[in-house]
Each structure stands twice: as C-alpha cells, then as structure tokens.
Amino acid sequence: QKEVEQDPGPLSVPEGAIVSLNCTYSNSAFQYFMWYRQYSRKGPELLMYTYSSGNKEDGRFTAQVDKSSKYISLFIRDSQPSDSATYLCAMSARAGSARQLTFGSGTQLTVLP
Amino acid sequence: DADVTQTPRNRITKTGKRIMLECSQTKGHDRMYWYRQDPGLGLRLIYYSFDVKDINKGEISDGYSVSRQAQAKFSLSLESAIPNQTALYFCATSERDSRYEQYFGPGTRLTVT
Numbered sequence: 001q002k003e004v005e006q007d008p009g010p011l012s013v014p015e016g017a018i019v020s021l022n023c024t025y026s027n028s029a030f031q032y033f034m035w036y037r038q039y040s041r042k043g044p045e046l047l048m049y050t051y052s053s054g055n056k057e058d059g060r061f062t063a064q065v066d067k068s069s070k071y072i073s074l075f076i077r078d079s080q081p082s083d084s085a086t087y088l089c090a091m092s093a094r095a096g097s098a099r100q101l102t103f104g105s106g107t108q109l110t111v112l113p
Numbered sequence: 114d115a116d117v118t119q120t121p122r123n124r125i126t127k128t129g130k131r132i133m134l135e136c137s138q139t140k141g142h143d144r145m146y147w148y149r150q151d152p153g154l155g156l157r158l159i160y161y162s163f164d165v166k167d168i169n170k171g172e173i174s175d176g177y178s179v180s181r182q183a184q185a186k187f188s189l190s191l192e193s194a195i196p197n198q199t200a201l202y203f204c205a206t207s208e209r210d211s212r213y214e215q216y217f218g219p220g221t222r223l224t225v226t
Contacts, residue, residue, distance in 0.1 A: 008153060032213045043117070043203050043217030044156070088155060092213060100171070101215060105155035 003027050006089055006104030015113050019076040023089035023104045026070065030091040030102075033065050035074045038086045038106065047087070048074070079111045116140045117218035119204050125224045126194050134189045134221050136204030144207045145187040146215065147171075147179060149200040156203065162187055163209075194225040 006023045013019055021035075032051055036044035050056045053067045062075040072091075076083055089104040117138045126132050136145065147159040158171030160179040168181055176198060180188045191198055201222050205215040 004155075006155070034213050041219070043205070043219050045217070046214045049213040090213075100158060100161070101156075101213075103156040105153055 001026060002105075003102050004089060004091060004104045007107055008105055010108040010110065012110045012112060013079055015079060015081060015111055017079050017111070019074075019079050019083070019109060019111075021074040021076075021087050021089075021107050021109070023072050024070055025072070025091055025102075027091070027093070027102070028067075028070070029093040032092045033063070033072050034090040034092075034101070035061075035063060036088040036090055036103075038088060040085075044088055079109075081111050081113045084110045117204060117206055117216055119202075119218040119221050121221060122219065123222045125226065127226055128195055130194050132191045132194055132223070134202055134204075134223070136187045136189070136218055138185050138204075138206045138216075138218075140206050140216060141184075142206035142216070143184065143209050144211075145181065146205040146207070147177075147187070147189045148203045148205065149173070149198075150203060150220075151200050159189065159202075191223075191225075194223075196225045199223060199225045 004025045034049040035047045037047045038044040048063045050063050053065045056063045060077045064073045086106045086108045088106045090101045120135045146161045148156040150156050162168045162181045165181050178190045201220050203220050204218040207215045
C-alpha cells in the first residue's frame with residue numbers, strides 16, 4: 001500500500017465550478033501537508049501548505065487537513081482555465097525524517113472555458 | 114534566468130548506454146534532490162544531498178548514481194540504461210530548514226530504447 005493515495009483523475013470541469021481534490025495517507029507521522037501544481041512541461045511549484053490539522057485559505061484556494069481521518073483536500077472556487085494543471089499532494093514528517101517529501105500520484109485537472 | 118536548470122531537456126538513448134543528467138541552481142540552497150516521475154506513480158525520490166559531502170539514497174536508487182560537484186551542481190548518472198528507466202526526471206532544491214518547499218527544475222524527459 002502506498003503511503004499517500006491520490007485519485008489520478010483526469011478531472012474535467014466547466015469554468016466557475018468548485019473543484020475538490022483529495023489525498024489519503026497512512027503514515028501518522030506526517031505533520032506538513034502541501035499541494036503542488038504542475039503545468040504541462042514544467043516542474044511542480046508549491047501552491048499551498050498547512051501544518052497539522054485545520055484549514056488554510058489563499059484567494060480561491062482552500063486547503064483542509066483532517067489528521068484523525070488521514071485525509072487532506074484542496075478546494076478551488078470559481079475555477080479558471082488557467083487552473084488547468086496536475087495537482088500533487090505532498091507530505092512530510094517533523095524534523096528528524098530528513099525532511100523528505102512523499103508525493104501523491106497527482107490529479108490532472110482541466111477547466112473548460 | 115531560471116533558478117534551477119536541467120540539461121538536457123530531452124534525451125533518447127539505447128539500452129546499456131551510460132547517461133548523465135545535470136542540474137544547476139542559483140538559489141544558493143544547500144539541499145538538492147533527484148526525482149523521477151512516472152504516470153500513476155507520482156514523484157519518487159532517487160537521491161538527495163544535504164551538502165557537498167552528504168549524499169543519501171532515496172526510495173528508488175538502484176541503477177542510479179549521483180555526484181555533487183559543488184553546492185550548485187548535482188548530477189544523476191545511469192551507468193547502464195534500461196527501458197524501465199524511461200521517465201521524466203526532476204531536480205529540486207530546498208533551503209536547509211525547509212520542511213515543505215522544494216523548488217523544481219523543468220525536468221528531463223529520458224527515453225531508453
């Protein structure tokens with residue numbers, strides 16, 4: 001079983017829709033939870049991160065972490081065609097783990113104009 | 114100019130050939146990483162280096178070797194390429210104390226025939 005599971009999609013939505021992207025994980029040591037966005041033919045870029053449980057909002061993006069369920073989500077409101085990309089969740093444990101990131105397999109999102 | 118550069122961007126090689134992928138960074142970061150990305154498997158860590166004298170194996174190091182020539186340069190070698198090493202390879206860097214943010218290069222698409 002993979003440490004991090006992510007629905008690969010692909011996911012296609014109309015412009016303006018609310019998008020929900022999700023990951024589950026099995027390692028209870030994970031404390032930092034990240035979402036990276038990867039455009040076609042580019043490397044991933046950090047979009048958002050949260051520490052431990054809770055919500056974090058940044059413009060149209062909201063990241064949620066539920067450590068009791070080992071489940072994280074990224075919500076995109078009022079989705080735009082420019083949001084079309086692959087979204088990768090990533091996680092890391094506290095200091096002492098060599099600060100390695102464990103990535104999900106990515107969800108490919110297309111927002112149709 | 115890009116902060117993290119990779120050369121070559123694309124490479125086709127034959128089974129059994131030795132190949133080197135190069136990564137350079139101008140971010141001044143101590144830590145550098147090599148990942149491979151395969152469809153459905155996400156990003157998997159091959160090797161990472163915390164400084165010039167500290168190199169560590171990642172999740173999937175078999176068949177690969179690395180060299181950290183300087184703080185800014187980290188090379189990945191395939192001593193005898195095989196077809197299942199066909200993948201997208203990314204170099205990344207991070208600051209010493211970062212637990213969540215890595216900066217990725219544009220990737221090298223490697224095909225082994």
